[in-house]
Every structure is written in structure tokens, then in C-alpha cells.
Amino acid sequence: MKINNKTMVTVAVGIGFAASMFACTPKKPSSAGGASVSKNAAEKVYVAPGKHDEFYSFLSGGFSGQLAVYGLPSGRLLRVIPVYSVNPENGYGFTEETKKMLNTSHGFVPWDDSHHPQLSLTDGKVDGRYVYINANNTPRIAKIDLKTFKTTEIIEIPNSGGNHGSPYLTENTEYLIASTRFSIPLPNKDVALDKMKEEVKGTISFIKFGKEEKMEVAFQLLVPGIDYDLASCGKGMSHGYCFLTSYNSEKASTLIEINASKNDKDLLAIVNWKKAEECVAAGKAKTVDGQHVHNELNEATHTATSTTIEKVKMLDIKDCDGVLYYAPVAKSPHGADVDPSGQYIIAGGKLAAQITAYDFNKIVKAIEDKKFSGDYDGVKVLDYESVLAGEVKKPCLGPLHTEFDGKGNAYTSCFVSSEVVKWKLGTWEVVDRIPTYYSLGHIMIPGSGSKQPWGKYLLAMNKITKDRYLPVGPELPQSAQLIDISGDKMEMLLDFPTVGEPHYAVGFEASLIKDKVKKIYTLEDNKHPFVARGEKEARVVREGNVVHVYGTAIRSHFMPDNIEGIKVGDTVYFHVTNLEQDWDIAHGFSIIGANTSELLLMPGETSTFKWTPSKPGIYPFYCTDFCSALHQEMQGYIRVSAPGSSTPLKFNQGK
Amino acid sequence: MNKKIIRILLLVSLIFLASTLILPLWDIAIFAPQYPEGLNLQIWLNKISGDLNNINILNHYVGMKAITPSDIPELVYFPKLIAGILVVGAVALAWPHLVSIGLYFLSFAAFSLFALYDFWKWEYDYGHNLSPDAPIKVPGMSYQPPLFGSETLLNISIYSYPAIGGWLMMVSFLAVLYVLYLRAKELWG
Ligand SMILES: [Cu+2]
Numbered sequence: 001m002k003i004n005n006k007t008m009v010t011v012a013v014g015i016g017f018a019a020s021m022f023a024c025t026p027k028k029p030s031s032a033g034g035a036s037v038s039k040n041a042a043e044k045v046y047v048a049p050g051k052h053d054e055f056y057s058f059l060s061g062g063f064s065g066q067l068a069v070y071g072l073p074s075g076r077l078l079r080v081i082p083v084y085s086v087n088p089e090n091g092y093g094f095t096e097e098t099k100k101m102l103n104t105s106h107g108f109v110p111w112d113d114s115h116h117p118q119l120s121l122t123d124g125k126v127d128g129r130y131v132y133i134n135a136n137n138t139p140r141i142a143k144i145d146l147k148t149f150k151t152t153e154i155i156e157i158p159n160s161g162g163n164h165g166s167p168y169l170t171e172n173t174e175y176l177i178a179s180t181r182f183s184i185p186l187p188n189k190d191v192a193l194d195k196m197k198e199e200v201k202g203t204i205s206f207i208k209f210g211k212e213e214k215m216e217v218a219f220q221l222l223v224p225g226i227d228y229d230l231a232s233c234g235k236g237m238s239h240g241y242c243f244l245t246s247y248n249s250e251k252a253s254t255l256i257e258i259n260a261s262k263n264d265k266d267l268l269a270i271v272n273w274k275k276a277e278e279c280v281a282a283g284k285a286k287t288v289d290g291q292h293v294h295n296e297l298n299e300a301t302h303t304a305t306s307t308t309i310e311k312v313k314m315l316d317i318k319d320c321d322g323v324l325y326y327a328p329v330a331k332s333p334h335g336a337d338v339d340p341s342g343q344y345i346i347a348g349g350k351l352a353a354q355i356t357a358y359d360f361n362k363i364v365k366a367i368e369d370k371k372f373s374g375d376y377d378g379v380k381v382l383d384y385e386s387v388l389a390g391e392v393k394k395p396c397l398g399p400l401h402t403e404f405d406g407k408g409n410a411y412t413s414c415f416v417s418s419e420v421v422k423w424k425l426g427t428w429e430v431v432d433r434i435p436t437y438y439s440l441g442h443i444m445i446p447g448s449g450s451k452q453p454w455g456k457y458l459l460a461m462n463k464i465t466k467d468r469y470l471p472v473g474p475e476l477p478q479s480a481q482l483i484d485i486s487g488d489k490m491e492m493l494l495d496f497p498t499v500g501e502p503h504y505a506v507g508f509e510a511s512l513i514k515d516k517v518k519k520i521y522t523l524e525d526n527k528h529p530f531v532a533r534g535e536k537e538a539r540v541v542r543e544g545n546v547v548h549v550y551g552t553a554i555r556s557h558f559m560p561d562n563i564e565g566i567k568v569g570d571t572v573y574f575h576v577t578n579l580e581q582d583w584d585i586a587h588g589f590s591i592i593g594a595n596t597s598e599l600l601l602m603p604g605e606t607s608t609f610k611w612t613p614s615k616p617g618i619y620p621f622y623c624t625d626f627c628s629a630l631h632q633e634m635q636g637y638i639r640v641s642a643p644g645s646s647t648p649l650k651f652n653q654g655k
Numbered sequence: 656m657n658k659k660i661i662r663i664l665l666l667v668s669l670i671f672l673a674s675t676l677i678l679p680l681w682d683i684a685i686f687a688p689q690y691p692e693g694l695n696l697q698i699w700l701n702k703i704s705g706d707l708n709n710i711n712i713l714n715h716y717v718g719m720k721a722i723t724p725s726d727i728p729e730l731v732y733f734p735k736l737i738a739g740i741l742v743v744g745a746v747a748l749a750w751p752h753l754v755s756i757g758l759y760f761l762s763f764a765a766f767s768l769f770a771l772y773d774f775w776k777w778e779y780d781y782g783h784n785l786s787p788d789a790p791i792k793v794p795g796m797s798y799q800p801p802l803f804g805s806e807t808l809l810n811i812s813i814y815s816y817p818a819i820g821g822w823l824m825m826v827s828f829l830a831v832l833y834v835l836y837l838r839a840k841e842l843w844g
Binding site: 554555556580581582583628629630633 | 692706708709712715716790791
């Protein structure tokens, strides 16, 4: 989601939505507390020291480019997983091993805007293998392995102008789909901006798992050049289809907030991906230019590799009958969400104060009966009434995104009126509402995107916190709020500040994976080319101007810890292996004046630090992670001599 | 009737004793505040398994020698001694005379006594012969783990008990002892 928050508020006030229209929404100015919090709320979120949370939740870091792991119901931050942004805390993107993870066809891109985590599914249920997340800015999808909580794969999406509607999964993780947010000329070229309308195209990419669960761009659909937004793929009866909202059917390229808000209805894209698969198999796709980079972290070598792929398969929807239909959708929609049964597809119109539920059976029937109300860029638009299951009338202001509790209820976040509304699938009536603080975007119910949600909690992710916390300068945290949805009335339990922008989240019951998480890397399995599996293998090797240090770290010393014979002009690679084979015993490494970050080494892991000393002298290095009682003593020295000096290469320890 | 019981008991004793070739004999468990899940060592006739590495890392702080299985000759010749005792036992099974049973019992008992003494001596050596260069020195402190039972050393609780192989060996020993008693009673009434 990428609306300018303040602008939205202004628009809402400017067009004069009267708060009284929604009289049941309390609109009192919030002092501390705001929503009445019941007396036992603290008890419900209290997780005693040493006890574990019931749920894992993964909140995107938005403009931090990362993914944060929180325990629920406590809201405790457990870890920030670096994905698209370099992370000096553990050297991600700084070490020689991980730099390649951030390679793209534009070179090294050490930042992105990570938006929509999604969980791998088996038979439509959360299986706890992987989390995927998109990079919105420079189009990419990352895979995070839930055994190590590490980013192990990143694939760039070619022929895409911004990867916002991504990565949405089919029910057996057959495909991850990704759509173009900004439509651009395809292939991209130099075009006068006022002539763009004729040239722009969009793509919907299908990324599948090849061998060994590696991601590859299987094919791309060439679609009309509108701005595609969030999506959901079908499950159960609707398996085989994906549903994407879009905006800017006007194809405006300037002052979009006005020029893309002219049409009364926007378009919901209905993609029959099984049909697309058939067409690709039948040879109807063309191989076109589509340079993109695929990065993988190998667990055995602890090292990333980066491969550039030049071509992709592109299927023009004109060459594949019945692969794409549109349906009218309320103005400026944000999310399309499929309910756990797979029957209903829900889309709210941000500017329409209306939520639409489409019936999958009616969609199929309308296509069969050719109930079209027109066409858009050669794509048939289904008749709205023919596919409509029901409308939730005047639910709130700015309905954005809907999640499900698996008990027949839907919950929609409302950005403008800052609230969550609960309504019933089938009767479409609002049964409850609760205010949030403030301007919430997405909401999350653990497992909501699957056939089996855990409908106990709802997490609201808010953009503005104003008076909610102690002020920390003009830049305030954003926040998440935990709401109990186990009873008839929603109940506010907790709010907690978050890393970056908590754009969207996914979650699941912790018991699904907590006993499977990896504790150490086995030293014998470490296949890093510069590993030293024991202190006896530690050594320093010179190759011309390049020096490789095969170093080791163990409580509480490095081997070697005295190195001489390094000269200014040398490039020194410190390949440090943590020899520990004990859970939670990490070591760190850094040198004075180093131009990268530290290394942070998990047990059995090897990581490489590139160092180019610029002046002669003695350079201390030390362990940066408090590892033991003698951590402070875990240090060593390197002697750097002037260029051309004859200091012999020497290394030792304990002499 | 007695003869049948003696044969069965001898057979059980042999099988249980032979099982020590493939089962751990002794368990040492270590708990400390930072090791709530515990560290474990299993001592087998021919190897030492478990968290040896981590125990060695911890022990180096107080100057204890690293436990290096390849430097422990017992791990090579103990299985051979057991094999020898099994041969004597097999003879006793085939020819359950007081002499053969007595020999089996005596070799078994001698081995057990020696093994316990030897184990204790290794423990004594690890606990007392500390490196003068140890980073942590506690005056007057030794770190000998208990032979049997539990003990607390600094912030570490150590538990030392027979493992499955050790218990089976004890049962095996008691079986021989009982057979010996039966035979002796038969002869001298
Ligand atoms: Cu350290």
C-alpha cells in the first residue's frame, strides 16, 4: 500500500465525509488510552518470563527493507531479519558471502521497501517452511527459510515497473504471483511522458519452484497497462484462479490522485492461471528480453551466488483466450482477499465507502454465459451484478483490506476512519467495530490467507502514533495493535511500536515450527571454500597482493591472534569460522578502521571480512559479540608495514 | 532343574554383558544456569559421545585437560577384555562347573573393580591436574566429578550415573553371582 497518509486524511476531510454518518464510531480525541481497555487486557497479553508466545508474527519493515519477527500476544520483538537492506548488526550485505544477495540488474541495491510477507502453503494450509516478501521499489521477491530465519533466495522480477502486488501464493505454493505497480513501456524505452498512455503495458509474473525449491520466473502475462495492486489466489473451489485489484484505469501519468480517481469503478483482474499454464505449454508464449538476477545463499558454503538470466517467457493475453477477465470494483480498491472457503473474493473501495463480495461460482457462470458489460483494452469486463455476492453498505471510511477468522466473519481495516469493522460473510451486515490509533493500513489474523485461520487475535498495523508513546523527536515509531477477536465483541489488548513501517504481516501458531528451528551449523557440513574446521587448519596465505586469513573463533580467542607481514596496498580477507557447536554461542569480529561492518558468526559458520589497510601501524581486532566471561580478552593484533617493506608473513597464537 | 536355571542365568548374563559392546555404560550430565537444557557425556566401552566439545570448551577456563578419546587407551583394550570375559563365560555356559563359573565370576569381578578404579583415577586426574595457565583459578578448588551420584562444582551441577549398558552389566554380574551361589550350595549343600 502506498498512499500518502496525510494526503488521504486531507482528502477525506476535504470531500466532507461527515463523521456523524458513522455515528457509532466514537471519534473522541484520543488521550492516552483511547479505546477503553478492559481490566484483564494485561493478563491476556502477559507472557511470563521464560514462557513462549503462542504465535509467531512476521511484520514487514516497509521502508526499512526488512522483516521483523514478533511474538504474539506479548508483542515482543524477537528478531529483525535482513532481506533487502544491508544490516551492520550481522554483516548482511557487507560480508563477501552475503553481498551478492543484493545484486540486481541495476547493480548492488542495498535498500528496498518490503511490503507483503506471505507464508508457504500446502493444500491451502500454512506449512511453516518459508516466508516470502516483495521488494516494492526494485522489483524482487525474497524467500526466508523458517529453519534458519535467514533470507536464502532473492529473485528479481523483470519487465516490471514496481513490484507492489506481490508475492501472492497459490494453494500449494505452485506459483508466487507478482504484478506491475507502475505500468511502463515494455520493453522499456525512451518515450515522451505525455505519449506514455499508448506505450504502457503491465505484467503479471508467475514465479514457480524449480528443482530444490528454487524460484524461477516461469512466465509473465502481458496485460493492459494499468496499476496493479494487491492480490489473492483462489483456494478450494477457486484454486486455479488469482484475483488482483487495480487502479488508474484512466492510465494517467500525472497528478494521479485526481486523474486516476475519475472513473466511478476500477477493475478487478481475474486470472485463470491454469489456462495460462496450458497456453504456455502449448507454445503460445514468446521468449523475450527480460534481464533479471537470481541470488541464492548456499547453506553448505554459507555463501551467496548470483546468476543473471537474460530472457523470460512472455504470454500476451491476446494469444490465450479466457486467461484474463476484469470485473468492476468500487473506486480505488486496495486488496482482493479470498475467504477460507475459496468462494468469496472481497474488495473494498478506498474512496467508495463500500465493500464488495464477489461469488466465485457466479464468476465462472458469468464467464460461461458471456455476461459482459463491456471491454477494457480488449479484455472482457464481467457484468457487476452477475458476479456480485453482496455488498457491505457504508461499513466505514476507506475500507482497505479484509481478513477472516475461519468462523464466518470478515474483518476490514478502514484507513480514513481508523477502525476495524467486523461483518458476516453471507449476510454482509456489520456486527462490530473498534477504533484503532491511528490510520491503520493492513490487518492480520494468523493464517487468514489460508484455509484454516487461527481466529483468536487480530493485529492492526497503524501508520501514525502521535500521542501513543513517549515522544522521540519528530520521527515517531509506527505501531501495531493487538485485538482479541475470540468473543462477540472485539477487545483492544495491546499496542507496541514496530520496526520501520509495519506494512503487512502474516502469522501462525508457534508450535508449527518451534521445535524444528536450526540451532547450529554443523562444522563437518561447512563447505565454505575458506573454512578452517579447527585451530590446526588456521593459517595465513599470501597470493600476490591478496592475503587470505583462515581464522577461527572459539571461547575466548581467535586463531591466529598475531599477524605480521601485511602491507599497505594489500587486500586482506579474513575468513573467520566460529568453531563453537553450542546453541547461542556466537562470536563477532571487527578491525579498527574497517570500511564494512562487523562479522557476526553463528556456531559453525564461516564469514568473510574484506580489509584494505591504508596506513602502517598496529591494528587491533576483537570479538564484538559478548561470548563468554573472557569476551573482553578475545582480541588480537595485526602489524601493517609500509608498501614494499620486507616484513615476513608470520602468524601465531600463544607465543 | 537347577542346571536349567543355571544355564538360563548364564545365558542372560552373557547376553547382557555382550550388550555393553553396543550400549553406553555411564552418563554424566551437567547443568548450569546458562545450560538449562544440560550437557551430556555418554561413556561407552569404546568411545565417548555427547557434548564433548562443549564440555572441553567450558573445562578449559579452569585449566582442565581436554577429553580426547583418541588419547584414552582403555577405549581400545576394554572391549577386548570384555570379549575375553565373554569367552570365559561361554565356556562356563558350555561346561557349567564350579571352576568355569568361578573363573567367569572372578574375571568379571576383577574387570569391574579395575574399571571403576580406572574411571575414578581418570576423573581424579582431570579434576586435579589443572593447567597453571588456567584463566580462572579458584584457590583450593578441584573439579573432580563424582564417580556415582551428584555434586555441585562452582555453578555447575554434575550428575554421574550408570547408563543402560552399565545397569545391564550390573544385572549380568548379579546373575553370575547368583549362579555361583547356586552351584556352591549344590556342592556343599
Ligand atoms: Cu567472542
